[in-house]
Amino acid sequence: xxxxxxxxxxxTLAGSNREVALEVPSPITQQxxxxxxxxxxxxxxxxxxxxxxxxxxxLVRFFACKQDLSHEPLDAPLPAEVVDGREPxxxxxxxxxxxxxxxxx
Amino acid sequence: xxxxxxxxxxxxxxxIFESDERRQQxxxxxxxxxxxxxxxxxxSPVDQNxxxxxxxxxxxxxxxxxxxxxxxxxxxxxxxxxYATDPGTHQWYDGTQHxxxxxxxxxxxxxxxxxxxxxxxxxDAALFKSTDGGQSWAELPGLRDISGPKWQxxxxxxxxxxxxxxxxxxxxxxxxxxxxGAFRTDDGGQTWxxxxxxxxxxxxxxxxxxxxxxxxxxxxxHPSKPNTLFMQKHWDVMRSDDxxxxxxxxxxxxxxxxxxxxAVHAHEPETIYVVPILSDQxxxxxxxxxxxxxxxxxxxxxxxxxxxxxxxxxxxNILRDAMSVDALGSGxxxxxxxxxxxxxxxxxxxxxxxxxxxxxRVLSVEVQTLA
Numbered sequence: 001x002x003x004x005x006x007x008x009x010x011x012t013l014a015g016s017n018r019e020v021a022l023e024v025p026s027p028i029t030q031q032x033x034x035x036x037x038x039x040x041x042x043x044x045x046x047x048x049x050x051x052x053x054x055x056x057x058x059l060v061r062f063f064a065c066k067q068d069l070s071h072e073p074l075d076a077p078l079p080a081e082v083v084d085g086r087e088p089x090x091x092x093x094x095x096x097x098x099x100x101x102x103x104x105x
Numbered sequence: 106x107x108x109x110x111x112x113x114x115x116x117x118x119x120x121i122f123e124s125d126e127r128r129q130q131x132x133x134x135x136x137x138x139x140x141x142x143x144x145x146x147x148x149s150p151v152d153q154n155x156x157x158x159x160x161x162x163x164x165x166x167x168x169x170x171x172x173x174x175x176x177x178x179x180x181x182x183x184x185x186x187x188y189a190t191d192p193g194t195h196q197w198y199d200g201t202q203h204x205x206x207x208x209x210x211x212x213x214x215x216x217x218x219x220x221x222x223x224x225x226x227x228x229d230a231a232l233f234k235s236t237d238g239g240q241s242w243a244e245l246p247g248l249r250d251i252s253g254p255k256w257q258x259x260x261x262x263x264x265x266x267x268x269x270x271x272x273x274x275x276x277x278x279x280x281x282x283x284x285x286g287a288f289r290t291d292d293g294g295q296t297w298x299x300x301x302x303x304x305x306x307x308x309x310x311x312x313x314x315x316x317x318x319x320x321x322x323x324x325x326x327h328p329s330k331p332n333t334l335f336m337q338k339h340w341d342v343m344r345s346d347d348x349x350x351x352x353x354x355x356x357x358x359x360x361x362x363x364x365x366x367x368a369v370h371a372h373e374p375e376t377i378y379v380v381p382i383l384s385d386q387x388x389x390x391x392x393x394x395x396x397x398x399x400x401x402x403x404x405x406x407x408x409x410x411x412x413x414x415x416x417x418x419x420x421x422n423i424l425r426d427a428m429s430v431d432a433l434g435s436g437x438x439x440x441x442x443x444x445x446x447x448x449x450x451x452x453x454x455x456x457x458x459x460x461x462x463x464x465x466r467v468l469s470v471e472v473q474t475l476a
Contacts, residue, residue, distance in 0.1 A: 009140060009165055013181065043181040047165035051185050059164045093164040 002033055003088035010048070010091065014041040019088060028083045030062060031074040048091060063090040109431045110175065110473040111449075112156065113441055114143035117465035119158060121176045123475075126433050128451040131460050137176065141168075142209075145426055146176075148473040149215040149223075157182075157223050157239060159210040167209050171239050182239030186210070186227055189246040195229060196257040205229045205253075212426060214268035218275065226265030230256060230282045232294065245294035248280070252299070252317045259283035259320050259339075260385075266425055267321070271348075272328040279334065279349055284309070284320035287336070289349050303345070303352030304338060322365045323425040327374035335377050335404070337367040337425075342379055344404050355404020360391045366428035370436050370453060371474075375403040378430075378438055378454060380423045389420040397440070399454050413457030414448065421446070426469035433474060441467030 001021040011018060024036040031054070038045045049056050054074070056062070061070040065079045065087050081087035111122040118136035137143070141160045149155040158170040158179070167186070170179045192205035208228040216222035221238040231249060233242040256263060267281035276293040279300070286301040299316050307313040309320060320339035327333065336343040336352065341362050343352040356362035361381040370376035377400050383391045390396065395414040398407040421442035431437035436453040445464035450457045 007164075009162060012138075013165075013168060043168070046184045047162075047168060052187055057164070057166055 001085055002028060002036070002082065003085055004033065004037055005088045005090045007091060007093045009093070010044060013043050013047065015043075016041060027075075028078050029075050030069065030072065030078065030089075033078065033089055059094040061092045061094055063092055064088070108475045109433065109437065110148070110153075110475055111429075111439060111447070111460070112146040112148065112176070112469075112471045112473070113447055113464065113467060114146050114158075114426075114469035115441075115445070115465040115467050116142050119143040119146055120461070120464060122447070122460055128431075128433075128437055128449055129458070133461060134176070137179070138170070143468065144209060145212050145469045145471070147213045147215055147471045149220040150217050151215075152220040153473055153475055155215070155220045155238075157213045157215060159213055159225070161209045167207075169210065169239055183235075183241050186225070186231075186233055186242055187244070188231060188249075189244040190249075192229065192231070192249060192253070194254055195263060196255055198258065202254065207231075208262060209264075211264045211266045212268055214270060216275075217270050217272055224268050224270075224278070226268050226280060228262040228264035229258075230263050230265040230285060232265055232268070232278075232280055234294065245290075247290070247295055248288060248297045251288060251297055252285075255315075255317050256282060256285035257318065267324045269324055269326050269334070271326075271331045273331055277331075277348070279324060279326075281321040281324050281336075283322065284318060284339075286317050286319040287321050287324060287349055300345075300349030301352075302350065303354075304343065305341070306339065309339060323367050325367050325369045325377070327369045330374045333374065333403070335367050335369060337364050337379055339363065339385060342367065342404060355400070357400070357405035357407055359398055359407050360396075365423055365425040366440065368428045368430050368438065370438075371430045371432040372434075372436055373401070373453075376401045376436075376453070377403065378428065379407075380428070380440065382422060388422045393417055393419050395419040395421065395442075397438070397450075397454055397457075410450070410454040410457070412455065413450075413459070424468055426471075427467050429470050429472040431472045431474045437472065439470050439472050441470040443467065 002024045022036045108125040113120040118139040121134040122131045144159045146158040154175045156172040160168045169182045171182045194202035197203035212226040214224040225233040269279040271277035304319045322337045332348045334345045342356045344355045368378045394416045397410040421444035428440040438450045441447040443466045447460045
């Protein structure tokens, strides 16, 4: 099982705990994990990556094994510790993010 | 009629207030979707328990919600807003072309006749329609054919923020976009025409009377007179008596004709409300006095409504979707501020009460008159 940690807003939206466990078919990559996550929790579609282009949203980051994987290729294999379940794959809201420029003016 | 339900969207969640017809004592909900930007919530005129809500976040983008029990519980609905054709580019603030990209849903307008049909106005500007209660959305792309590359964003982005449905003709829809102007379809959204004749934007456009590019802030209509439209433009309060084909100014004696919302009384089609703001530079009321202005003559002659509103040291703004009216006999009027206050007048604006003082910045206020 692949362990995925979700930030607070996405937990609320998914109705899940902080950590979710997913069956993910090999190869275990960012793309296959996100596909499995969105399949298990359809309300998360579009919140982590664009629904059409599949690009990561600008203020979302991916961490695992104390590394920032946000800019790794989507189809690159995830670390072995994530694949065997020792470490979680973390979906994180950027620390300074969340603000939009002006609001509805 | 037994009371009212007020749906308030803020930058950090939604709030629902309910009261009986006296509108003196209010039940105020816990925050709904706490921490999310709730641009707009609106109930179906057909089913008062059906509410649609736009939920967004700078981190996690646009999501959508629907309630079938008056806001007690919510269900996520589709957030897939895909332009029907390649949207190309639009004008950026500096006049260069900029890629057209979906950002968020600004306004939801449920159908007047079918609870499962709802329109969504989005940024970058486009109009979407759902006929299955929000389970799927389809764009009405003909709108973008009207000089789309000449449209440009206002301060908040290039948004379609106003959707006015004609109660006598379901194929007629008026929309407004900042900063592109007003547009109308008479065939259910297949084809559109710009309806900006009479608008002047001397400080905002190189050609002050251009066909498109005007920063229309809000449009309102009374259902008994669907050909009469009232507009708060960036500057100028305008009126049309031919469904937008021609506009004329009715700013009259207002202390400033800059502002965002405009509303029409529920029972008096010539009674309208605006909240003057000093200017686009300052975005707060003239003289630090929060005054709603009412015209009972459809414009030109305005009276200040101040009783119960702060008349000194007030520097809030009232955003375009943050004013609404109820349909109770005495004609209630409501608005919310960027300072987090929501005010209610149960007597057509003569006196005002504060429902809440300290919400987050208010983005939208909609009122449901409950049966």
